[in-house]
Every structure is written in structure tokens, then in C-alpha cells.
Amino acid sequence: MTTNIEFDAVSNSWDEHTSAGENPISTGVQVAQATTGQAASEPVPVDVGSGAPAQGAANAPAANQPAADAKAPAPAPAANAAAGNTPHEYHVEAGNVVKLPASVSIDNIKVDGHDLVLTQPDGSQIVIKDAALNVPTFILGDVEVPRVALIAALEASHVDVAFGADGSISAGGNGSPGSAGGNFEHPAGGIGDGFGLTSLLPPTDLAFGQPDHRELFPGLLPDSTPTILDLTPSTSGGDTTVNEKGLPESSGSEGAGEVAAPGSDGDPSEHNTGTFTINSPDGIGSVTINNQVISAAALANSASTPIPITTPFGNTLTINGYDAATGQVSYTYTLLHSEQHPAGDASIFDNMTVTVTDGDGDVSLPGTLSVEIIDDVPTAHDDVAAQAAENAPVTVNVFANDVPGADGVNIADP
Missing domain, CATH: 2.60.40 (Immunoglobulin-like)
Incomplete structure (x- = not known):
């Protein structure tokens, strides 16, 4: 706040200064004071999302009371009226994108029901509505937060992360089974009492055949020559x-x-x-x-x-x-x-x-x-002949019982 004082004339003599100090401010003197209701030393709360001054509930006039006099001194803020700690809500836009101011920190993330809550270094909170079931893409200012950085931030804050079949990300509770965001862990139930399986089968039924050595990828075998x-x-x-x-x-x-x-x-x-x-x-x-x-x-x-x-x-x-x-x-x-x-x-x-x-x-x-x-060769056999009467001639066909063979023979008398 600034106070301006203007003087119409300033004298050059000691006496005039003295007399001026003794007398009230004349009509030639104008005093201007800012109309704010807060003292110069009082800090003004600022909205984290928009950067504009925030009006806390303690500073707003009641509905049935007149506005405070601009010239009246501003009352001291109540201890529990920290407007800067009021959560600021954001909603996910089309394309599963949420746009946040460039100054927003994602180092401390919690899950509250279906919402994601970003706690800032000054203690203020930013709430992203319905963002836990399908974590959106964060854009801080004009910069898109890489997916791997967002997952790392969630895990660093002890938030359970699950991946859907379509590539979406879901955020569970902050490592606690009682968290509002739920828990992805499900305790395994018992399978009942065991029984003697081997007593149901004779020993021979436990014998297995030889493994089938099939080549799963024949195309990977080296080329061969028959x-x-x-x-x-x-x-x-x-x-x-x-x-x-x-x-x-x-x-x-x-x-x-x-x-x-x-x-x-x-x-x-x-x-x-x-x-x-x-x-x-x-x-x-x-x-x-x-x-x-x-x-x-x-x-x-x-x-x-x-x-x-x-x-x-x-x-x-x-x-x-x-x-x-x-x-x-x-x-x-x-x-x-x-x-x-x-x-x-x-x-x-x-x-x-x-x-x-x-x-x-x-x-x-x-x-x-x-x-x-x-090769086949001819075969000659011995010949046998008997004389019918004394001095009677004996006639013998010496080739009759011979075999010429497959190649045949040239038969000639000697």
C-alpha cells in the first residue's frame, strides 16, 4: 500500500517552514491513501491453480452484513483461515488429459477414493477428480510429463500402479490395505487338505514315454546337402x-x-x-x-x-x-x-x-x-552209344545233349 502527499508550494525560508509545521495542513495539501482493508505488511493468499489472489472464508463479509469500510483498518486473519490450503480441483479433459500450472509439483501423490491428490511443498493440495481409475496424461504448463516419469512419481509416493490391457494406468491405495483407493492385493485362500495321490496309481502308471524331439522352428536349422x-x-x-x-x-x-x-x-x-x-x-x-x-x-x-x-x-x-x-x-x-x-x-x-x-x-x-x-557259356555233355550188332555202324549225335547257352554257339564238325 502507498500513501502520497502533495504540496502546492514550498517556501524558501526557515520561518515559513516553522509556521507551516505549526499550522494544520492547508487546503493546498492533498493526502491519498489506498482503499485496501489490509495492512501493508499483511501477505495476500494466492490461488495455486490460477495465480490470482484468493478470498478466504474468514475475509469474506457475511451475507447479512455490510461491506467493511475501505478506510477502516483491516482485521488480523484468523489462525485457521488459511485460504491457500483449500484444495483446488481439476477435471480430466477429453483425451484423458489434465492441464496443470507449470509450478505444480507431482512429487507427493496420494489416492483419495477415485481422486488423485497432489500435495504441494507449501502444504496446499490439488485434487484431480476421478483420475485414480484411469490416470490421465499430466501437462504442466505447456510441457507433457513423460509416462515413465509419471509412473516413477506414483511409485515413489508408494501408490500401487496397475496396467490395463489397453495400456491404461490405474492407481490404487498408498500401500495400505485400508486406503480409500483400495488395494490390488488379494489374499490367497487355502486349497484344502492334501491327500495321497500316489496311492491311487500303481507304480507302472508313473512311467512316462520318451520326449518328442520335434524341431519347433525348422527354418532355423542350417542348410544341408543330401x-x-x-x-x-x-x-x-x-x-x-x-x-x-x-x-x-x-x-x-x-x-x-x-x-x-x-x-x-x-x-x-x-x-x-x-x-x-x-x-x-x-x-x-x-x-x-x-x-x-x-x-x-x-x-x-x-x-x-x-x-x-x-x-x-x-x-x-x-x-x-x-x-x-x-x-x-x-x-x-x-x-x-x-x-x-x-x-x-x-x-x-x-x-x-x-x-x-x-x-x-x-x-x-x-x-x-x-x-x-x-555271361552264359555253352555246356558240352558226354555222349553214350551202343552197337546194335557185330560190325554194325554206330551213329551218335554228339551235340544233342549239349547246351549252347544264351549267347548261342557256332556248331561245326571237326
Whole structure:
């Protein structure tokens, strides 16, 4: 408050000053005093939210009393009339946002029912209505309080924090089961008396099977290249053996075995079987034998639908089985005709190249399926003849009981 005193004239003599001091203030002197009802030394309460002077209940005139005289001295404030401690309420705005003055402190937060209460350093309180069930975003002045900072402030004030499925935050009581905000803790109840479970089961029922070692993420396995096993090269005797002597007469030249064992396929040595194994961790895309491609589906069904393959010598290799558990492929080789053997060489080999392509396109190193073909040779038998009468001629067909074999012979008299 300010008091102004104005003088119309000031004399330059001692006498005039003296006389002026002896006489009352003349009409030339004006005195102005502020109309406030409070003494200059009295502090004015300020609203924390808006910053405007707050009117306490003790300072407001009663409804049936006239306003205080502006020139009357202001009464001293009552001890319990601290207007600054009256809680100031804020409401959450659209978008779950509450705007507070920049000077507001969030270092001391409590839960009161559904409300959040912010206690300020001067003891005043700010109440944010209905903010405990879904804690809003705080904006202090023009600055948004980061979510992590708000959670840290709640936890530092010993407020229980819970997170909803939609990302919302709920504030519980201040660490006390009796708080107005409730408590997220629920005491666990008893489960009743136990009983002897093992006495209900015989010992064998407690045995468990072996764990299932399934690969949960096959795509994470390292890439692999398929391999072919159990193939024997011709230098080591080949994979299986057939004989020309088992060829039937329908092949153009009856084998010696068929002659010796007349009947339908009396000597089946022109056929033989064998197996080889495929190892392909990435699955089988196809198998190629002598340039003939066999799909994985056809291979899997080969037991019911055999797959014939023409060999380099014109014979037949038939794929007639596949065991997916072991990777074993079964086949039958059938010799259809006699072969030209080099002089002095009783065996030749019908060789077929085999490769495997896995599920992601990797191709194995080639292997060789080798079948030994044993040459058939003519067989000469002793001849027996008897003379019918003395000096009678004896006629003997020395070739009648001989076997020319699958390759045939050139018969000439010596």
C-alpha cells in the first residue's frame, strides 16, 4: 500500500517552514491513501491453480452484513483461515488429459477414493477428480510429463500402479490395505487338505514315454546337402548280380539255366533286387536315376505303383519301395537279353547315375548304381552209344545233349 502527499508550494525560508509545521495542513495539501482493508505488511493468499489472489472464508463479509469500510483498518486473519490450503480441483479433459500450472509439483501423490491428490511443498493440495481409475496424461504448463516419469512419481509416493490391457494406468491405495483407493492385493485362500495321490496309481502308471524331439522352428536349422548311401561301385563288385543263364527262350536265346530247369521261369537268375539309402535333412524334392526324374510323391507311392527305368544296356530297373523313416529305396533289376561280353571277360556292369535333390533345391553328389551281368557259356555233355550188332555202324549225335547257352554257339564238325 502507498500513501502520497502533495504540496502546492514550498517556501524558501526557515520561518515559513516553522509556521507551516505549526499550522494544520492547508487546503493546498492533498493526502491519498489506498482503499485496501489490509495492512501493508499483511501477505495476500494466492490461488495455486490460477495465480490470482484468493478470498478466504474468514475475509469474506457475511451475507447479512455490510461491506467493511475501505478506510477502516483491516482485521488480523484468523489462525485457521488459511485460504491457500483449500484444495483446488481439476477435471480430466477429453483425451484423458489434465492441464496443470507449470509450478505444480507431482512429487507427493496420494489416492483419495477415485481422486488423485497432489500435495504441494507449501502444504496446499490439488485434487484431480476421478483420475485414480484411469490416470490421465499430466501437462504442466505447456510441457507433457513423460509416462515413465509419471509412473516413477506414483511409485515413489508408494501408490500401487496397475496396467490395463489397453495400456491404461490405474492407481490404487498408498500401500495400505485400508486406503480409500483400495488395494490390488488379494489374499490367497487355502486349497484344502492334501491327500495321497500316489496311492491311487500303481507304480507302472508313473512311467512316462520318451520326449518328442520335434524341431519347433525348422527354418532355423542350417542348410544341408543330401547324400546317397549304400551304393557299391563296379570295382568293388557292384550292388547286385544277374545271370544270362536265367534268360527265358522268349528273350531270343534260352539260357543254360532255363534249359536245365524247364518250366515257367525255372531259373530266375535274370532278376535280382537291391537297396540304397537317401539321407536328406531338408526333405526330398526328387530322385534322378539314369536321367529319369522321380518326384517325391511318386517315390513315396512306389510300393503300390512301381516306377520302371530303362538302363544304359536296355534292361529294366524298377523302383518298388521307399521307407521314409529310414530313407531306404528298394529296386528290382531285370535282364531282358544277353549282352556282348569282351573276350575272356565273363562279367560286365550296367551302371546308372543316381542323384537326389532336397526340398530347398540342394543336389547331392552323384552316386552309381552298378549291376553285374554274368555271361552264359555253352555246356558240352558226354555222349553214350551202343552197337546194335557185330560190325554194325554206330551213329551218335554228339551235340544233342549239349547246351549252347544264351549267347548261342557256332556248331561245326571237326
